[in-house]
Amino acid sequence: MTKGIGFDIVGDIHGHADALERLLGRLGYTDSGDGYSHPSRQMIFVGDFIDRGPQQSEVLAIARNMCSKGSALAVLGNHEFNAMGWAMSDGNGGYLRPHTPKNLTQHRAFLDQLNEGSAAYISAIDWFRTLPVYLNLEGLRIVHACWHQPSFDLLRPHLDSRNRFTRDGFVSANRKGSDIARAAEIVLKGPEIALPPPSSFVDKDGHERREARIKWWDGSATTFRLAAIGADPDALPDTPIGSGYLYDTSKPIFFGHYWLRGAPELTSASAACLDFSVARSGYLTAYRWSGENQLHAANLVSVPAAPD
Ligand SMILES: [Mn+2]
Numbered sequence: 001m002t003k004g005i006g007f008d009i010v011g012d013i014h015g016h017a018d019a020l021e022r023l024l025g026r027l028g029y030t031d032s033g034d035g036y037s038h039p040s041r042q043m044i045f046v047g048d049f050i051d052r053g054p055q056q057s058e059v060l061a062i063a064r065n066m067c068s069k070g071s072a073l074a075v076l077g078n079h080e081f082n083a084m085g086w087a088m089s090d091g092n093g094g095y096l097r098p099h100t101p102k103n104l105t106q107h108r109a110f111l112d113q114l115n116e117g118s119a120a121y122i123s124a125i126d127w128f129r130t131l132p133v134y135l136n137l138e139g140l141r142i143v144h145a146c147w148h149q150p151s152f153d154l155l156r157p158h159l160d161s162r163n164r165f166t167r168d169g170f171v172s173a174n175r176k177g178s179d180i181a182r183a184a185e186i187v188l189k190g191p192e193i194a195l196p197p198p199s200s201f202v203d204k205d206g207h208e209r210r211e212a213r214i215k216w217w218d219g220s221a222t223t224f225r226l227a228a229i230g231a232d233p234d235a236l237p238d239t240p241i242g243s244g245y246l247y248d249t250s251k252p253i254f255f256g257h258y259w260l261r262g263a264p265e266l267t268s269a270s271a272a273c274l275d276f277s278v279a280r281s282g283y284l285t286a287y288r289w290s291g292e293n294q295l296h297a298a299n300l301v302s303v304p305a306a307p308d
Pocket of ligand 1: 012048077078079144188256257258
């Protein structure tokens with residue numbers, strides 16, 4: 001399975017196949033008519049292949065082909081997790097992910113493009129079931145939203161030997177309010193922590209929130225004020241958040257999910273968020289990893305959502 005020591009880790013694609021093909025070209029992957037490959041390197045996808053963008057079938061065709069030929073590895077994103085839940089009966093006449101208007105809005109482009117219920121749709125859902133929740137490789141780690149060993153430990157009985165949800169495990173992970181559902185949420189959507197009362201802040205959609213997503217990858221983000229994402233720091237207390245989610249930095253961690261804005265930059269020497277919002281006219285970004293323990297910004301390779 002392993003071709004060498006070179007991995008090119010790619011952020012959230014969300015149905016943007018043109019950008020993916022431009023990035024593959026920049027990285028020296030070529031399509032010989034049999035799918036994209038590189039003579040000495042492998043790609044790793046951090047998940048969130050689908051929803052939002054206009055070319056979701058094309059993205060899946062490229063990624064699935066690369067994974068089946070050994071040219072790429074991939075992990076599960078929250079959008080694939082949600083797609084599996086949308087497709088799976090709850091045994092009570094409903095679905096594991098309820099077909100509410102809000103959930104439909106988030107998923108409609110995928111349902112339309114894949115033609116919900118078609119053979120292609122069912123095949124896509126079956127492929128999502130084969131994606132591991134995380135990859136712990138020699139020298140690097142990959143997860144969609146948060147590397148958190150206690151959550152992996154909680155999930156362990158619900159995963160197979162290759163870290164993929166078992167059928168029963170997936171049902172458990174959709175049981176709202178359970179420890180297993182919380183663990184799945186932490187690793188696929190990122191941890192949220194309760195603010196000390198009476199603190200709250202108003203998020204970008206104008207909703208008052210009493211919980212904040214945190215920069216679990218930043219060892220210096222030790223207080224609510226420093227660690228919260230998407231909140232006005234002045235609205236938050238300068239009190240410790242505790243170290244339960246902070247990354248141990250023993251191996252470089254690569255992840256996506258956070259919709260970062262602006263020109264791609266390296267998160268830190270031991271962490272790289274690769275989601276630079278290609279689905280919001282940002283960039284599709286890869287990190288070219290060749291065995292180093294300290295990451296370098298010079299190894300980021302990006303293409304804009306639309307070519308100039
Ligand atoms: Mn995501």
